[in-house]
Amino acid sequence: MTETDQIQEPGGARAGATPSRRAVLGWGGAGLALGAAAAGGAVAVATGGDERAAGQAAGGAVEFHGAHQAGIATPVQDRLHFAAFDVRTGDRAEFVRLLKDWTAAARRMTAGKAVGDGAYGGLAEAPPDDTGEALGLPPSRLTLTIGFGPSLFGKFGLAGNRPAALADLPKFPGDNLDASRSGGDLCVQACADDPQVAVHAIRNLARIGFGKVAIRWSQLGFGKTSSTTPGSQTPRNLFGFKDGTRNIAGTETGRLERFVWVGEGDGGPDDAWMAGGSYLVARRIRMNIETWDRTSLQEQEDVFGRDKGEGAPAGKAKEHDEPFLKAMKPDAHVRLAHPDANGGITVLRRGYSFTDGTDGLGRLDAGLFFLAYQRDVREGFIPLQRRLAAHDALNEYIQHVGSAVFAIPPGVRDENDWWGRTLLSEEA
């Protein structure tokens, strides 16, 4: 729920057209050839236009390998399944094996392939490697992004490698955090255009992890609330407003380098493993939907600082018009969150709406699962949220109920690389 400049980029460079899972399965070797095409082909895509048109057909594959993990600056998909895990093993070698197994599975799933030996055709006595519900579905632009929580650095002798930029979040005014929906040693963000593909990915990673890691909490999301693709329709949140109009775009290399990606020299030598990575703040923000819906239009527009129909900043005509902050109420959400009011603080937002049914009192258990990527949590979310938590008019209608922060390691470079190698490899 922060209003910040956002980096926009069609991210087409990552995407290559890939056939459906079924086709890949059927053709056998074709997957390899296409993988190569996707890696090398780096189709340049015209900026502007709809995300799907920009990326490719919604069913395509997003390249898994790269300097940065996919799922951050790549175009935002429609659906989310986000899972936080606790590490259960105390054996570092076993943990590393898991990360390698996960990487192999993620490599296959993001290419639209089944895990391991597939979902059928194997021994009748053994459960299949893959759970099967994504068979026949296209890759659906699935991205899998791993992160390491602060608590992980209390294990495996990693204490010295915890970056200062991975700061514990302070308690903000109004926080009502549920410990069972907060924290985690690891996270995996699965985004896809088909919810079944995203859920399949988390389910299969969790299964591979049994005995080594255990899911601590997870969150489904729909209706992306931010875009990293300029020119595409700005999504609306569950309050009915366009928010995140000026997110960082995936094409804005300069702003990505400045605000999102961890640089070579960031932190000390112990943090060098994070170069090319980022830091993620995840917040489960419950919205008081029913009370909001009883709020007058004027009040709603004042709270956001935008008009509801067009999404234009107060006093302006068009959504993308430069906001004149002084035209807004002092506690308007956009005014407080805008970089100009925050010494330029900018994060890349990638949040989703959620509805987990109702709450037992007949009210929607709904809100925003806020995801923000930044180069340093101390210079991103923390100062931003301090300001919002203290003053934002929106606070009357929202409550932060879950919270987590993760270090997002750099991308997996190639077929031999694995998630977390720069942190955990003994050879590195």
Added chain:
Amino acid sequence: MRAVRRTVVTAAATAAALTALTACTAKSDAEDGDAIRVTAADDTCETSAGTVPAGHVTLKIENKGSKATEVEIVFPDDRIVSEKENIGPGTKYTLTAEVKAGSYEIACRPGMKGHGVRQKLTVTGGGTAAKRDPRLDQAVAEYRQYAQDQADGTLPRVETFVKAVEAGDVAAAKKAYAVSRLGWERTEPVAESFGDIDPKVDVREDGLEDGQKWTGWHRLEKALWQDGRIGAEEKALAGRLVTDLKDWQKRVGRAEITPTSMANGAKELLDEVATGKVTGEEDRYAHTDLVDFKGNVEGARKAYELLEPVAAKNDPALTAELDKQFAALETLLDKYRTDKADKTSYEFVSYDKVGKEQRKELSDAVNALAEPLSKLAAAVVVK
């Protein structure tokens, strides 16, 4: 209690098929001339041939009896090569199987129970029937004995429980309740393979079908813990529990047990823990779920240990992981003993005192064991 009860039987047929032969129960268009005609009636089972060449064997079955019947090709030790259940009166069915050379029997089982009426079947040529690893035969025999021992050991414990109920002694009955269930819980998949016993002795109130009268342990559990009193009906139900469990004790030795069904049974015991015990649904009035939990784990471990010599050879990484996860789960359960020094006791903390985070920890440990346990069957059949 669980909804699906046929796994052991199904697995038995599958295992037999995989161990020695490839069986196929689909209808076939085989020529009448090659087929063995099997005419089943209520007391007879006539076959048109006693000797056939190895390979594709076809049975043309006709049920001329008044009851539904089941026809099987079985090994001398009763392992099933191929079978067709529920052939109705007056109906026909064609059963085909790939059968290697050896001695078999064709069994007609009118009413689909009992030993049935049998005819010898000799299959010639094409080498001899593949012999199962003798260590697996040994494992099956030992597990069969274990299942019998558990039933035998349960009856005196149940009688103690029942006597307390019949005497109207609520406190004594409560004390005897949980341990009376242990033998059953340890061998639940075998017990459940007799589809008719489980619904009588171990059904929970929400598992009742329309018109089904609630009997068994959990009915008495509710009377003791929730209602806190014993009436005439409870006393009668207690007696019936003994009768039903004696039926189990009598039949358990005839259960179809194969290496695969043992391995799957071990996994199913963990499934029982995952769906019933970790949630606290099994003993929702008595909260003795951890005693059942312990029994399930012990039974799974027994089956695993008997299969381990073969599995360890085929998949040493798997058995190493299973050893580790069994130990981890048992260590975790030990934390819930009321007397932590006594590892032989079955006194555990009341499950309503086990908090949400502790239940999560137990659930994670169950998942950690059940996932590799699901691969045990393959490690036993694969050479």
